[in-house]
Amino acid sequence: MGSGEWCLQKRDSLRSDSFSGNENVPETGCLSIIVLGASGDLAKKKTFPALFHLYCQGFLPPDEVHIFGYARTKISDDDLRNRIRGYLVNDRSASPSEDVSKFLQLIQYVSGSYDGAQGFQLLDKEITKHEISKSSQEGSSRRLFYLALPPSVYPSVCRMIRKYCMNKSDLGGWTRIVVEKPFGKDLDSAEQLSSQIGELFDEPQIYRIDHYLGKELVQNLLVLRFANRFFLPLWNRDNIDNVQIVFREDFGTEGRGGYFDEYGIIRDIIQNHLLQVLCLVAMEKPVSLKPEHIRDEKVKVLQSVLPIKDEEVVLGQYEGYRDDPTVPNHSNTPTFATVILRIHNERWEGVPFILKAGKALNSRKAEIRVQFKDVPGDIFKCQKQGRNEFVIRLQPSEAMYMKLTVKQPGLEMSTVQSELDLSYRQRYQGVTIPEAYERLILDTIRGDQQHFVRRDELKAAWEIFTPLLHRIDNGEMKPIPYRTGSRGPAEADELSAKAGYVQTHGYIWIPPTL
The missing domain is CATH 3.40.50.720 (NAD(P)-binding Rossmann-like Domain)
Incomplete structure (x- = not known):
């Protein structure tokens, strides 16, 4: 067909x-x-x-x-x-x-x-x-x-x-x-907005759009996890050390400073886009592909997230952000944040989920990094080169690749990091990947709510972040200045390392060219 x-x-x-x-x-x-x-x-x-x-x-x-x-x-x-x-x-x-x-x-x-x-x-x-x-x-x-x-x-x-x-x-x-989005600014405002709309329309008539749920690689997550036998036994705390979900932009607010300052990077990116991706990475297998069954499992994940600890948060603000005339001179709004979430259930106990997002950084990308634990009894002495990682590049240059250790070609028994690579541009030549909004509008016409946010899901998401956001709004937590074009505050890398993430040195994934 x-x-x-x-x-x-x-x-x-x-x-x-x-x-x-x-x-x-x-x-x-x-x-x-x-x-x-x-x-x-x-x-x-x-x-x-x-x-x-x-x-x-x-x-x-x-x-x-x-x-x-x-x-x-x-x-x-x-x-x-x-x-x-x-x-x-x-x-x-x-x-x-x-x-x-x-x-x-x-x-x-x-x-x-x-x-x-x-x-x-x-x-x-x-x-x-x-x-x-x-x-x-x-x-x-x-x-x-x-x-x-x-x-x-x-x-x-x-x-x-x-x-x-x-x-x-x-x-x-x-x-x-x-x-x-944004569906409110915190739990109370989101619930008020949901109540006002809910009095007028039934939930099956309301489509809360989060365009990240329309991205090709995000939609592939359920297939990857539940249609491939070799992932099933590995996708748990026994094998996975940590998960990073990253959003990076190499430009600042660019004329949107006034709007952005009302919300900040957590409300703009982490509380919705990255949290939705986390749900798909962490959820249990639904009983079917019916939208309600999938959304039920996402809600269970959100309800299992422990309260965020202040010591597991790093905030940043790029130098020059407040030079924008629409931004207040003493703005406390973060343009960068690393937040560690911990899921209290049998599958993920002890596995940190590191959510990181920032503007005016040294690169532009959005990706998921599932980092596996070290190989026990490392006879090749190659742990310094880095761990196995399964990387899902959401944008740009959509791809999935597994970082693994292989023998360096030649007469010596030396090892090197390489990858098994599925790059969409190379593998699916001539196939146009639809924009997220196309897919989601078509889903709305079809009446398929799988990739839209349900009211209880929205509430659970705000319950996770509202206490942290109120502490930031009240000036109790301050962003650290960082240079435009950098990786962000050095403290963010230190936090990731403390949580267990091991950065690979001497290796970089290069998207294949046609």
Whole structure:
């Protein structure tokens, strides 16, 4: 079966969520995708390009899909199309201008406020007009609302959608909303936001998007762990010494200083992206691939995490961060953090999970490093060269490789570090790896919540980090200055070493070239 046939079969097998009232009714109605915040950066750079690539791959048939942009800015349909056009063609898309033009013609713009009835009544009128034009049976249509907006307006926007823009009945149709992070700033604000949205929509209608869960290598984690026999006996505290989950950027806040200073690196990266990856690395095998079974196991991991100790945290702030005029002169916001999490269960007792993220560092990458324990009785005296590591490179240059010790070619019995390497660019030539947003939007249309954050999962994540974040916010913990273009504070490497991580010297993985 070809990949296109599989996609169609998979799509047809997925029915509407519980709000539809009848899971056996095929999804035959037209699909309206509404991007709220359509004139903002997120919509232009991520949401609309993702929709365009889905369109080019045949997942958004023009005979049944229409796209609406909604924002406060008073512009015309053509103005919005012109704003988007330049973001649709990039280095992975050689689509002819004809495809771009056809896609842009699917987009219509409606202007209105985020807390007033008039704009949403007009939006509903235009959506309904489209549904009638497609001869869609009333109640069978599908409405997907993508909130490319700051969380502060989620409650008012959701109230307006609920009151004025819902699918009118339950003949196989549905209404779903996609909300972007940050989901609050701590446990209380997250719970308040969840309650406000939860009063308006059922949980199966809410898709809390974390784009890391849409990345190809993150989605591969369950397959790697549970479909390969040789990983099953090794994936535990008897064999694994420590796990590092790392996010590094080689640039600073770049004009986002004011926004970033409200949140900091822990809220921006660690509490969501890296913690979600940790769940997939650490979770037990679910009883099936049903979304709820997978998310149940992720919640169990989060509930097993012990309180974070201050001595197992290193914070940093790069020199020059406060030179940004939008950043307060005495900002205590960390741009770098290393945090050690410990999971109190049978599989992971004693294994530190080292979460590390930072801006303005010496490289750009995101990866998982599973470091195994030393070989007992080392007859080759090669422990100084480094340990076995299984590395999953999430971005850039997606790859998986196992660092291992081999004999150096030649007449002498000397050893050297090398790797067994699966580099996607070399192994899967001609295969385009989809962007995370493409995959997640398609999952939303299909009604598959596996790669979205459930409410109890979100609560458990905030319970882990809120005490630490409050200590930082209150000035009880101070970031250490570090140079732009460095590895971050030296104290972070010292903490990792103290936790048991052994850095490999004299070896570096080089992505293969075609």
